[in-house]
Amino acid sequence: MTSFAVVAEGLRKRYGDTNALDGFDLAVPEGAVCGLLGPNGAGKTTAIRVLATLLRADAGRAVVAGLDVAAEPAQVRYRIGLAGQQSAVDEILTGRENLEMWGRLYHLDAATARRRAEELLEQFGLTEASGKRVKHYSGGMRRRLDLAASFILAPRVLFLDEPTTGLDPRNRNEVWRAVRALAEFGSTVLMTTQYLFEADQLADRIAVxxxxxxxxxxxPERLKSMIGGDQLDLVLREAADLDAAARVMAGVAGAEPAADADTRRLTAPVRDRIGALTEIMHELQRRGIAVEDVALRRPTLDEVFLSLTAEKVTP
Structure with missing residues (x-):
């Protein structure tokens, strides 16, 4: 039987006339990295705040690390880490002092807090700046320090709310490595992100x-399969051939391809990837339609996200 580190059942939270959570259900297995995706206003941050005991739900039930969030919030807090969208570091203290302070707040002895601070400073590339006051840090450095603080105890459950916003690619990769390492040691990670490629890289499971x-x-693979499996992309040499090539693709793929006249590109879902590609290319060649580029690929999470939420978007 699978054990779950995070369980939400029918959570509801209302702000005035707005339902931020409207029957939110989720079950995250122990040791998994779960990505929480959704458009702005979908309820992602509200869900994290409820599960991390920062906000009380109006209805429903939540269990984190085996403890009821509403009934045992203090015990839940001792077993979790949290990095919210707003930095929680102290600008007056140095980077090292911030991490040592968090260690002491988690009841580590002084020597252990110092050792853990040094490990995290190195892991997040902050050793050289560790003696500087945080008010002199760049935005990216503050974010890395904030994330390091959430790793102090290697928590059983780590909540990350858009953890890499504002970070450059190198620093983003450092965060990814830290998250993967934490999961390998058995921690469960629930993260929200606006970067769908980040969820694709990190998450074992995704909830939209x-x-x-x-x-x-x-x-991620199951969600991608929901919109038709593999995609075939063709770039034609002549835009005038788009209509004829689209008819060929539709006949083989069984679906009308998406066409972009500016780039001379046709895209269609295919199930028998090699067979469809061979048949389409043979028919285009027979008709004298020249192809400049061809590619078979899986759908991206961006395409999944847009497909699932398209009907909610108004022009």
Missing amino acids: LDAGRVIAEGT
């Missing part, structure tokens, strides 16, 4: 939110 509830859930 819209209007305060989960509308799709599964592994």
Whole structure:
């Protein structure tokens, strides 16, 4: 039987006339990295705040690390780490002093807090700046320090709310490595992100939110398969051939391809990837339609996200 580190059942939270959470259900297995995706206002941050005991739900039930969030919030806090969208570091203290302070707040003895601070400073590339006051840090450095603080205890459950916003690619990769290492040691990670490629890189499971509830859930590969499996992209030499080539692709793929006249590109979902590619290319060649580029690829999470939430978007 799978053990779950995070369970939410029917969570509801209302702000005035707005339902931030409207029957939010989620189950995250122990040791998994789960990505929480959704458009702005979907309820991602509200869900994190409820699960991390920062906000009380109006209805429903939540269990984190085996403890009821509403009934045992203090015990839950001791077992979790949290990095929210707003930095929680002290600008007056140095980077090292911030991490040592967090260690002491988690009841580590002084020597252990110092050792853990040094490990995290090195892990997040902050050793050289560790003696500087945080008010002199760049935005990216503050974010890395904030994330390091959430790793102090190697928590059983780590909540990350858009953890790499504002970080450059190198620093983002450092955060990814730290998250993977934490998961390998058995911690469970629940993260929100606006970068869908980040969820694709990190998450074992993904839950897509819209209007305060989960509308799709599964592994990245399962979600990608929901919109038709593999995609075939063709770039034609002549834009005048788009209509004829589209008819060929539709006949083989069984679906009308998406066409972009500016780039002379046609895209269609295919199930028998090699067979469809061979048949389409043979027919285009027979008709004298020249192809400049061809590619078979899996759908991206961006395409999954847009497909799942398209009907909610108004022009």
